[in-house]
Amino acid sequence: MSNLHVVFGSGALGSAVTRELLGRGLPVRVVSRSGRAPAGAESHRADATDAAAVKAACAGAAAVYNCAAPPYTSWAEQYPAIQNGLVAGAAAADAVLVSAENVYVYGRVQGPMTEDTPIAPTSRKGEIRARMHEALMAAHRAGTLRVAVGRGPDYYGPEAVVTTVYGERVFYPALAGKPAEIFGDPDALHTWAYVDDFARGLVTLGTRAEAVGKVWHLPCPPALSQRALLDLIFRAAGHPTKIRAMPGWLATGLGWFVPILRELAEMQYQWQHDYDFRCDRYLAAFGGEVTPHAEAVRRTVEWFKAHPKAKG
Template sequence: MPNHVILGKGQVGSTVAAILASRGEQVRVLSRSGGIDRPGIRHLAVDAGDRDALLAACRGADVIYNCANPSGYHRWAAEWPPVAAALLDAAEAEQAGLVITGNLYGYAPDRRYMTADTPLDTAGAKGAIRARMWDEAVARHRAGRVRVTEVRASDYFGPGALANAMIGERFMRPLIEGRSVSVFGDPDAPHSFSYIPDVARALVRVGGDDRSWGRAWHVPTAPPRSSRQMADAVRRLAGHDGPAKVSRVPWWFVIGVMGAFRPHLRGMAETRHQWDAPYVMDSSDFTGTFGDEPTGTDEALTETIRWWRERAAGA
């Protein structure tokens, strides 16, 4: 039976763990604070920046999943490089496959349509960090030292996506309640949104398929919709009549005013192009290779609304 190690217990890491445990496989979830063990899932408190501790926690792994993310954009430069290097060392030491949860930041701002083969040629600091992580992983793979793959997603939505998600609390809660919503960027620009369960299923799929190694993939993702179209869909599926009332938050307010109190928002100066113009990813290569189709947007939003309503009832 394969032994799986997951770094990170956020919405993606937790969903990956649940999928694997439901198949009867053994899972270790590593995080700074640890967690409550569940059938098939063991939580360990590990500082991922401590290389020796991380290697020890990964001992015996067959597949390692990097589902972690530093707590804010302003911490990426300091925190990502040592963690990425330690994960590569752990995978090499255990001869385990390393599955990396990636994003689209490495693509240049003028890319409006992206495939998994699109060059990682951004000049942005955060995207460059992710690109270097992938380059270093591929170099080890080509040298025969480790097996790696990266699964890239666009902006998350779905159960568990809270404050930092564009389609998170500040978007979902008011629309479910029948109120207006404010968004960043052009509300009518088409944008790809990746559903969290689809992200997790894609990670599990590539971790168990030898066709995945040595290259990047895009998470199966439904056709793009604008923020306004997403808002209209949430309002309709929540049982409200008429279109959503959508306003735009100016960037000077997001980055300058809100960023003064929430440092991660200042980092959006580099990624605002993702919301000011079409931002579309193509995942047909994943579907053509592995057969996995994305969840339809209405189905995904219906499940997300259900999760939010259950959460509100529980609170």
Template sequence: MNVILGTGPLGMAVMRELLSRGESVRLVSMSGKATVPSGVRVEKADLMDKDQSKAIMKQAKVVFQCAQPPYQKWDELFLSFQDSIVSGAMTAGAKLVVAENLYMYGQVKGNIHESLPYTATTKKGEIRAEMSRRLLQLHQEGKLQVTMGRGADFFGPDVHNSSVGSRLFKPIMKGKACTVMGNPDKKHTYTFIDDFGKALVVLSQNDDAFGRAWHVPNAATVTTREFVEIAYRLAGFPAVIRTMGKGMLRLGGLFIPAARESIEMLYQFEQDFIVDSSPFSKRFGLVATSLESALAKTLDAQK
């Protein structure tokens, strides 16, 4: 049994890929509710509770960790949240596939690759680094079979709370101005949500994928301006781009806690942010969806 923790866009992408391979799937969320195909079970559990975590994973063979606490509560919840999930996976003897981002590397000059040290100085980057270290230590001690798939800022159908989520694409579909973070003329790697989901499933089915982190496949990196201009062209409108810096994020943070929490990560959008995912593609033969195709699918989902 494959158990997916989280019913957000990534959890759903993993579900779709597993179903396409004829695999059985069970999803877990705090609410126990999600719109899923027939035959897919959705169960309710508070994953902060170790007893509930163990109970919900009892018969799992593979656990996909695609859940997280609210962005503004990472510092107080995320480490214990992961510890509870790890406890459940270890008790079940299940393989654990963890979705991560790239915060742990900190500010990087040049391409971002898996062999870089964890040099983050931001609060959320340090949390991500510590979480990854704990997972790898458990694997090295033979207590947990774990692999991590790392993606950049993701986009795609049903992606809302991302720098390139529905708040970006809905105005593009109407030919209105959109707002992007940081410097739009810096290169930035973006991850298509379906590629992320497929990559996590591929990792789960290859024993040599465990015991390390992998950058999931991404299309060729372009500037944020180029990324948005392609979307406008596909939507049939000229591009109208506005930018959001620290001042606007601080203002937005008065009303939206997640916006305030984004300020420390703004450096990713103020300098080139280029992710190397070639080791994954070379090992598993999986390449990313073309940027045009991924953006076309994303726009179609806004209708």
């Protein structure tokens, strides 16, 4: 029986999943358009929207991890096609498809978010993710393939430079003693996961039979305010906390001229209101440690120090 794990995506999350798999002594094939992969993993170049290429990339897989994500401005055109390609590839290999998802499907939630929170998106991107999720679970119910869904909050960590809100616009300014650029209310609660915890959760889903057919909220520390997390980041960077918060109306206005801000504007509710993501069900089923923010921040600051921002 095959023990090969195939990871689609070589960004921050895909790289973290690959590190976790290699750390467990498992054979890993990383599939991306660039064809790059961490040392110790097999690299494979393919376009995830090409079903035939994906089937070839998934050959012999026991589990397939969907960590591939299109540019934020191209979700409608590319995201469903990526998932369709991976469904075809995982089904052909008779592999478990582990899908990394976010909380956009829930819309604005008052109170804690759990696996039982209704799917009720309030954004275009949330509607895209909701349709993708329903299609994935329908394929599982039909017996087309086996699926395990790992849903996580916003994450940060090594390599998460431009792919997350808490990336280069926060850590590089903190290291330079300049204001971190954030969205929304600095004192509203928010939940973040450390990227290595997110990855460890996905690998657990891909290696435990009882995870299949269900949605799991992946491990993360309790919610805290943006200001509290920024205090930890600036302290680790050796500077006093400085914050520049962009109000929602400004993001909306600038969105007419800056495409990425236009896409982010509809998600402002996540930063203006409490965002309390809970992972109790996962921890009860699988256990494991959650990296405290202080330690996760320290590791992330060290990575950003070692990878200074290119000038120009």
